[in-house]
Amino acid sequence: MAALPFSTLGSGPVAAPGWPGLAGRVRPSPRDRRRLRVAHFTTLTGTAGIWGPSSINSAALAASEINAGGGVLGRELELVTYDAGVPADELARQAEALVADDTADIVLGCHMSAIRVALRRTFAGLVPYIYTPIYEGGERTPGVLAIGETPPDQARPAIAWLAERKRASRWYLIGSDYVWPWQSHRAVKRYIAAAGGQVVGEDFVALGEEDHDPYLARIRAARPDVVFISLIGLDGITFNRAFGERGLGSQMLRLANCVDETVLLGIGAENTLNLFAASGYFTGVESRANDAFLCAYESAFGRFAPVPGATAQSNYEGLYFLEALARRAGAVDPADLMRAADGLTYRAGRGPVGLRRRRAEMPIYLGEADGFDFRLRQSF
Structure with missing residues (x-):
């Protein structure tokens, strides 16, 4: 794959008219029901915005790979990105419009927990909401599925x-x-x-x-x-x-x-x-799954692309989790996905990850900083 540029974006929705580049800030295009539209709420500005470029890259890579394999239940993934770094009340209004206009099938969230708390009331039971990064645990809102470390x-x-x-x-x-x-x-x-x-x-x-x-x-x-x-x-x-x-x-x-x-x-x-x-993830983890992810990432975005650390990689995981969950459920309705989630094992950059009682189970690694990388000291 050729290297793909990233354009700095402001608040509001940003659409990718064709994977995997972003073409600037635009309004989401009219729905094509043959595609599965994913509203990707990830932080591009503010203190957590440092993960924005690599998070968009990681989600785009997963979408491309899944689409090449036939999509999710035969439907091609279509990503529309929203900046979750804007004020929570502004983002909540965007979420309400998304639900009211029926402009997304799935929400993929990689942002601070405070934003998840602000958005989950809007999406609860209406649009499946997959939340990918590390968080405090205990998420029980209907239709919200959290897969990060706790x-x-x-x-x-x-x-x-x-x-x-x-x-x-x-x-x-x-x-x-x-x-x-x-x-x-x-x-x-x-x-x-x-x-x-x-x-x-x-x-x-x-x-x-x-x-x-x-x-x-x-x-x-x-x-x-x-x-x-x-x-x-x-x-x-x-x-x-x-x-x-x-x-x-x-x-x-x-x-x-x-x-x-x-x-x-x-x-x-x-x-x-x-x-x-x-x-639960470092780029230095030695495994076939991680080697495949990093090789594909470098092939798509080049050697000098933003590093896909744990936060960014979780976006990649989120879409593979969606694909496995939808395949098991046979549908993308929130209730069907929730019923199918417990006991699911999916595979992505971290290798196999299991979901038990709405908590992700995966190996945890302890790394010690060594220059600009981590030396892995222990796994749990």
Whole structure:
């Protein structure tokens, strides 16, 4: 496949008239019922916008591959992308119009949990909503299917590993000020206590905050063994840069809840000493499934395309999950898909992933930052 350009886009819907490029901001074209239209809500602006280009690439790649194999129940996938980085009330109005005008068959969401909470009321039971990235767990809204990592599978074993292998007992928690870090930290505190540790401080930081000096001063004073970080996107970059520049990397460990290769590139190799991350996907995972995904991605977008880390790759997974689920259900109606979901196993970039009681089950890897990549230390 030839390399495909990415155009920076504003808020609102953006359509791809033919896979896989994006042609700028346009209104969705009239429906062709022979196709399965997917409204792709992914973040292109704001602090989580750093994952936008690679997320669009990953979804487009999956759509192309699935279409080449006959589509979903014989219908070709058609992607229409919406910027989930705009204010939640504006996005909610777009979602309401999407439902009222019957302009999509499926919603694919890769964005912050706060946006999912704002959108799910609109889509509940009306349009199937597949939510792909790491999240806090517990999603039970009818028609919403979440396939990302959750704290029991992701954070708990990593905390136990650091407690055992690094003798970590004092923990400081810092996260962005919205629902995912709030809920995740509640669980993380239980896992720290179970590992024999204690929390010596906690902060929640406003999205887009650039001055981390007050938080770093409190962290230095608290003298933790580990700083547990749930800062999203660009905020995670600016915090970790400042952390490294102030020499804290040599004094304590960091365990990041949402740092992938894209964020690591932004932090810079010189600021990642003793930085660990737990995730269900790293580009360095050695498997046939990952090799196939990365080879196809490079073939489609070129060697210098944005890195498809965990967040971006989840968009690829989301469409393969849809294909497997629809094949099992024999339909794309929300109720049919929900009934077929439990016990489903699908395969994409991470290899086989199972869905049990509305929670995805997959291997979790603990990586340690090594330059601009991660060295995998343990799998759980």
